[in-house]
Each structure stands twice: as structure tokens, then as C-alpha cells.
Amino acid sequence: MRRSAQRALLYSAYVCTCLEDRGWSFAISLCMQLLGGMQLVSIEQLAEGLAQIGFSGFVGRAVDMRSERKWGMIMCLMGNNFSIIASSILFAVCLSIDRTIWVYTLCLLLGMIFCSSYRVFVMAEKNLSARDWALVLVNEEKGEGRNLAKTNAILTTLDQIANILSPLLLGALLSFVPLRTACIVLAIFSVVSLIIKGILLFVLYGSNERLRVKGDAEAKSEEQGDTTKSLDAKPSPSLLKRLSTIFTVLATYYRQSVFPAALGMALLFMTVLGFDGLAIGYGESVGLPESILGLFRSFGSAAGVAGAIMYAVFERRFGVCKTGVIGLMLQELCLIIAVASIWLPGSPWDPAAYFSTLTWSSWWQSFIDSFAPSPDSPTASPPPPSTIDWSTWTTSDGTSVASIFSFLTGIATARFGLWMADLAITHIMQIATPESQRNTVFGVHNAICQAFSVMKDLLVIILPSPNTFGICILISFGFVCSGFGAFIYYILKTSHIEEKQTLIERKPTVTSNEESSKGAYFNDSVSDTIIEKL
DSSP states (O other): OOHHHHHHHHHHHHHHHHHHHHHHHHHHHHHHHHHHHHHHHHHHHHHHHHHHHHHHHHHHHHHHHSSSHHHHHHHHHHHHHHHHHHHHHHHHHHTTSOTTSHHHHHHHHHHHHHHHHHHHHHHHHHHIIIIIIHHHHTTOOSSOOHHHHHHHHHHHHHHHHHHHHHHHHHHHHHTTSOHHHHHHHHHHHHHHHHHHHHHHHHHHHHHOHHHHSOSOHHHHHHHHHHHHHHHHSSOOOHHHHHHHHHHHHHHHHHTSTTHHHHHHHHHTTSOSOSSSHHHHHHHHHTTOOHHHHHHHHHHHHHHHHHHHHHHHHHHHHHOHHHHHHHHHHHHHHHHHHHHHGGGSTTOOOOHHHHHHSOOHHHHHHHHHHTTOOOOSOTTOOOOOOOOEETTTTEETTSOBSHHHHHHHHHHHHHHHHHHHHHHHHHHHHHHHSOGGGHHHHHHHHHHHHHHHHHHHHHHHHHSOSGGGHHHHHHHHHHHHHHHHHHHHHHHHHHHHHHHHHHHHHTOOOSOHHHHHHHHHHHHHHHHHHHHHHO
């Protein structure tokens, strides 16, 4: 089968994964909002983050331990789609029964557990498709491959397009049927998607010999042998074995040469400067209409698509490392607009007023009240919609929209640079990570990213008032700058290694009269290497 046909099969299967992922993520937010408000949305997001922290590395390692790639993909497909089917049915039950009986609570908790399982397996499936199988198809293991950059850009673009289309399609569906019916429709779609993905990936797997044979077999066997010895040399309690496995996967991640760049990418997750529930909630708290929030969200996704497309152009012109630096610089420049929104008209920024009345008992009571049961009727009358007076740029309650517009514009445009940097670091990780450890490394990487995301959720729980949201913005910007610094450190570190390698490989063996001129050549070569990296 032609290489282009194989890539088309991978792209088609990946589109199915992205559509069901983005669609079900949006549906989860709607279900949680309807069943328990923003508090329940936050709890569910926290549960997903903790599940990824605890299990992403183990799932990735389980995939790597399989002798054939197909078994790892089958495990991810089954875990992802059956979790979606189970959670959608359970949420449909919750939306259909009396909320005062114990069955409702049981179905809600089980649904949230399956949502956490879905999140772990869908990320593993995406990593396996986009980080492992895609690398095999472009037939690259070393160097800055143009085909890999193009493939990564296409996959990211498909994901962002799905992020635009899925909420629109689900919203159109909800205009005709209630949410519980939409959950059943999504469950049926998940079954159909599972069948389609299975067929596409089965054909792809059978047509590509490299997918059927894993590289780094000797290194993998050696690693497995070392792990077996460490675990079986002495009978140990189950807890100690689990701790040993945790340290093993973390050590595998830390030993990678690309660790500083990967850590820099993980630091970007400790931020409220993104289009998640927190930014949307902040916009609603200052009276911005939902339609405007949706428009900004679509604009942010479009900026992400543009960044993914331009990544291939920049990478071809400047190389992977320079493109990553450009992306991170553009992200920071755009986020300065969001930081400046703290002091613009209409900003709720007033930490002094918040802390002057804050006591431990008042904070704890506010935290407990966030878990208050929702109204029994899921069809309670919503508040009147907000409007904007464009002649004065104020909301219906007289609040200026200058601050919130600057905030949302900054985080939306920043996604252009964010996705350029994300693709650059992902490209570097794919090339630098041994094939036998690739899924373990990306699984641990996802867990660490989610750990920083959980820290962000905890920060907002500690500072829940819109008056203190500016503090969260400033802390988030600090973490973004730290991520940029970590990536620069990686470039300087690898440049130093290349400098030493250049000196070793080009060690002069000529006479003393020629050494000075040869040494000048070495310095020029090393300088060119560093300049090329920076």
C-alpha cells in the first residue's frame, strides 16, 4: 500500500478519536453543569486530572511492554470507547430519575469514574496514534524530519478542527432533543466510531511491516530484565512493588535527554490562561454573554489551527528548535495582553477587599457550600441573558467589557504560538525517545502535565473570588515564563553536548603550525552549531 494511503488511514482513525473526544468532553461539561453547577464541573475535572496523574504512566508502560503494537492499540480503543458508552448511559439515567434517591448518587459517581477512565485511555490512544504510529509511518528515527513535522501539524490541525465542529454539532443536536437523548446518541456514535477505527487501524497495521515489528528490541528486553530482577530479587509486599514501578517509570522519563524541554511544556499546564471552564466562568462572572464567550472560544481554536499549519512552514524555514522558541515568544507576547487586563476598566481585581474580610471559617464555609445539592428540577428557570451596549462597551449591569475582552483576546491569540511550541517539543520528544520507551515517556509526560493542571485547579479553589483571579493570572504567567526558560536551557544543554561531540570527532592530528588555523575552524563550527540552535 502506498505511503499516502497509509497516512490517510491513520488520519481518518484519528479524526474519529478527536470527534468523540471533543464531543464527549463538551457533553460532560453540560451534564455536570445541569446536574450540579460549576462546583460539580470542577470536581469532575479534578477527578480526571488525578486519574491521569495516577494511571497515565502505567497505561503507557503497559503499551510498551506489549510485544506487538496492535495489542496496545486494542487495549486503548476498548478502554476509551467502553468508558464513553458506560458514562453516557449512566448520565442519561441521572438526567431521567429523581435526584433524591440513592440510585442517582450511585450513577453519578460511577459516571464520573468512567469519565476519568475515558480520559486516561483517550490520551493513551492519541499518544499511540500521533506519537508512535505516526513516527513509524514517516520512517524517521533521527534528525529533524520534514515529513514528521508535516504529519504532526496535520494531526494537530485535525484535532483543533474537531474542537470547533464537535460543540457546534452537539449544540445543533440539543436544539432538537434533550440532553439525556443526546447522551444516548453519543453512546451509539461511540460504538460506530469503535467499529470504524478498528477497521481502519487493522488495515493499516496489516499493510505496514514496520508497525508489526517493534524496534529497540534488545533495549526493551534488557529493561524488562532489569525491572524483573529488581522486583523479584527479594519477595516484597505489593505496595513496595507498586512504588518500585512508579520510580521505574519516573526514572525512565527523567533519563531522557529531552527532559528539560518536556518539563517546560508541562509547566504550561499550570495556568488559568486557557479556554477551559475557569476562563469561561470568569467571563460569566463579569456579565459577558454566553454567545460572546463561544465566539472567543471558536476564535481561540481557529488560532490553534493557524498555529499548527504555520508550524510546518516555520519548521521548514528555521528548524524545530527555532520554531519552538518563536512559538513560546509569541505566546508570551500575547499573554501580556491578558495580564494587562487586570488593571483595565471593568476588572474585578480587588484582593485587598477580599483578604480584609477573609477568615478561615468563612473560607471553609464557602467551600462546604459549593457542595450544596442542586435544585431537584433540572429545568429550573435560567437567569436573564446578559447583553452588551456597544455604544458604551458595557454589559447590561453597567460593567465595562474592556478588561474581559483584553483577557479573552490575549489567551485566544496566544494559542497560535502555544500550538507551534507544542508541536516543536512533541517533535523533539518523538525523535529523542527510544521506541521501546516512547509510550512510557509520553504516558508519564501526560501525568506530569495533569499534575500541574491539578495545581491550577487547587489554586482557584484556594482563591475562588473574581477579586483574586488576577493573582491566579500573574502566577500562571510566571509558570509560562518558567516553561520558556526550561526550553532555552534544553537548547543550551544540547548545544554544549554537540560542541563537545564536535571537538571529539574533529580532534586535530596535524602539526603545531596548523593547529591554530584548525582551532579557528573548530570555534567557527561550534559557534555555527549554537547559533543554529538558538
